[in-house]
Amino acid sequence: MNAHSPTPRTEAVLFDLDGTLVQTRIASWTVFSTINDRFELGVDGPEQYFDLFRGNVYESIAKLCRDEAQAAEVKEAFLALLRAEYSPPLVPGVGDVVRRLAGHCTLAVMSSNAMQVMRRVLTDNDLAFCFAHVFGGDVIPDKRAAVRTFLADSANTFGRRCSADYDEIGLRQAPDLASTVLVTDTAGDVRDAIEVGIRAVGVAWGMHSAEELVAAGAEFVALWPQELTAHLLGDAATLPPGGACAVPPAGGGAGARPDSGPDAGCGCGCDRGPDGGLDPAAAGRVRRDRRRIAAGAREPGLPDTSVPPARPGPQDELLEAVRRVMRR
Numbered sequence: 001m002n003a004h005s006p007t008p009r010t011e012a013v014l015f016d017l018d019g020t021l022v023q024t025r026i027a028s029w030t031v032f033s034t035i036n037d038r039f040e041l042g043v044d045g046p047e048q049y050f051d052l053f054r055g056n057v058y059e060s061i062a063k064l065c066r067d068e069a070q071a072a073e074v075k076e077a078f079l080a081l082l083r084a085e086y087s088p089p090l091v092p093g094v095g096d097v098v099r100r101l102a103g104h105c106t107l108a109v110m111s112s113n114a115m116q117v118m119r120r121v122l123t124d125n126d127l128a129f130c131f132a133h134v135f136g137g138d139v140i141p142d143k144r145a146a147v148r149t150f151l152a153d154s155a156n157t158f159g160r161r162c163s164a165d166y167d168e169i170g171l172r173q174a175p176d177l178a179s180t181v182l183v184t185d186t187a188g189d190v191r192d193a194i195e196v197g198i199r200a201v202g203v204a205w206g207m208h209s210a211e212e213l214v215a216a217g218a219e220f221v222a223l224w225p226q227e228l229t230a231h232l233l234g235d236a237a238t239l240p241p242g243g244a245c246a247v248p249p250a251g252g253g254a255g256a257r258p259d260s261g262p263d264a265g266c267g268c269g270c271d272r273g274p275d276g277g278l279d280p281a282a283a284g285r286v287r288r289d290r291r292r293i294a295a296g297a298r299e300p301g302l303p304d305t306s307v308p309p310a311r312p313g314p315q316d317e318l319l320e321a322v323r324r325v326m327r328r
């Protein structure tokens with residue numbers, strides 16, 4: 001994409017985990033160095049380890065091994081240690097960026113790391129329900145295959161708005177090659193994205209340099225997480241979202257903000273008006289629409305739990321006040 005062509009609209013953002021959402025330069029090397037020593041793989045330090053991500057990391061590790069049997073053993077041991085010990089901190093600012101993007105796009109995570117690690121990292125940071133899909137290296141080790149699986153999913157229009165349920169309204173365009181972006185810190189991932197035909201955006205805080213990410217084909221490299229919002233949403237970054245984004249997260253549990261409750265705003269922070277203030281009227285409208293749709297779709301014969309009780313009128317409030325006084 002040249003400097004003069006407008007950035008196409010973004011419908012789906014696929015995030016890499018290590019080095020993109022979480023800080024990994026120390027945490028991942030610490031785990032790998034144990035494996036490196038145990039199997040005598042000959043990787044001398046973190047920079048040499050990061051080199052393994054210039055291609056698919058498991059293929060790179062296999063080249064260091066005696067044979068296929070040892071490569072399988074090393075992969076299993078590495079994933080087991082990641083599952084047991086790897087708990088890296090989130091990149092500062094990334095949580096807000098993810099919540100903001102969740103109001104506009106379908107989000108996924110694609111990682112060479114284990115599913116169990118992705119679950120731990122995303123739930124510990126209250127981000128699990130901002131993502132509609134996760135692809136782990138122990139399920140789909142090839143990110144090109146993961147991207148193709150995502151694009152082929154007929155339900156990939158339905159995102160998740162930082163609450164457990166999926167967006168049932170799904171009024172957006174289906175993601176295609178031009179509107180799907182992989183956000184990553186490694187040249188190997190950028191090349192995978194370009195090979196499949198989607199867009200790639202780099203981040204400067206991970207394993208590979210901004211220059212290398214651009215050379216691999218990244219259309220842009222973010223120096224700070226907040227630049228991702230500006231680049232991916234453009235003018236829409238300041239607009240309140242449509243769809244079901246204004247549904248607040250369920251109180252408590254993963255995905256809920258500390259201040260969440262019936263009157264709290266959307267967990268993705270996307271119910272902010274253009275001035276940055278909460279827009280409860282719009283949030284309430286979307287919630288009501290959503291309940292109506294859910295109520296219409298419920299199975300006949302089941303109690304309607306989706307429709308909230310009617311608001312008490314002034315007489316009910318008076319009665320309730322009298323009851324409270326009598327109880328004292």
Ligand SMILES: O=C(O)COP(=O)(O)O
Pocket residue numbers: 016017018019053110111112113184185186188189
């Ligand atoms: O960017 C990379 O390739 C490494 O990160 P991942 O383990 O999340 O895939």
